[in-house]
Amino acid sequence: MLRKHNEMRSTSTTRISYRTWGNPHNPIVVLLHGFMQDATAWDTAGSDIAATGRFVIAPSVVVLAHSASSLEALAADLRSRITTLLAQVGRELKSNEGISLVGYSMGGRIALAWLHAFPNDIDALVLESAGLGMASKNARSVALAKDTETVRRLDRVIQGDDTFDEFVDWWQVRPVFATQSSLADAIRLTQRQERCRWSAPDVRALVTDAGQHTMSDQCDILDDLCTFVASGRSLLYLAGSRDRTYSEVARVLAHSLEIPVQDGECTVDHVAVMLVDAGHNIHLEHPDKFVRIVGRWLASNV
Secondary structure (H helix, E strand, O other): OOOOHHHOOOOOEEEEEEEEEOOOOOOEEEEEOOOOOOHHHHHHHHHHHHOOOOEEEEEEEEEEOOOOOOHHHHHHHHHHHHHHHHHHOOOOOEOOEOEEEEEEOHHHHHHHHHHHHOHHHEEEEEEEOOOOOEOOHHHHHHHHHHHHHHHHHHHHHHOOOOOHHHHHHHHOOOHHHHHHHHOOHHHHHHHHHHHHOOOHHHHHHHHHHHOHHHOOEHHHHHHHHHHHHHOOOEEEEEEEOOOHHHHHHHHHHHHHHOOOEEEOOOOOOOEEEEEEOOOOOHHHHOHHHHHHHHHHHHHHHO
């Protein structure tokens, strides 16, 4: 069972590997994957964004059940590993030559933790269908209850009462993924295989350490984003218009930033909140559209 937010304890560290595309001397883009995914989730987008003149790094972040962790610790560990990777190609993180950080869903949570801890690393931030923290005590209680149910089901797998395939079956029919049912069989099979590469103990650690309930309060995250934008740096928030939950998150952010929510894909504004005709995972459902939006926006702002 999960404990309350301020009582959480877990035993996790991270295992991180990478996929890279493009010339290592080009501007750096880091792509952070979602829950129960890995770097292969970015194969199409990564190579296409690299073709626009970027050096793209996509880490695979796996939380292991060994020592305590958190969103903040994940972000710090990831930053350290990427710094090492860049050093191997003669690059470094510089406050006057920051990276463009792209985070999808859980990857967006890690990106926001990175922004909070190391704001000078980032020149441009792209959040795709990412939560913006807990808006109230009730919202945190709801998130904690959902994560607790996920852990309960994973414990049944770990104890041998269920199979991991059964857990994946349960996970991928969640309402947030409804629009993915119309994707080609080959795409859905690849998505399932990606999830099945995980193990129940590692997924359990990921839920405990980086689940929705672990996020900071929404007011604090919005403050971080407003400060980031006020410093003249670039922010793009993308949500699928057919994803009701994250469409509403997009509206909350737009209200906080005092900008309109845009429909379509034409923006080059350095700060933009956009609804795209898609569901939760835009870069999976419409990879060409995702690359077109992000590529043009990066070209105009970074």
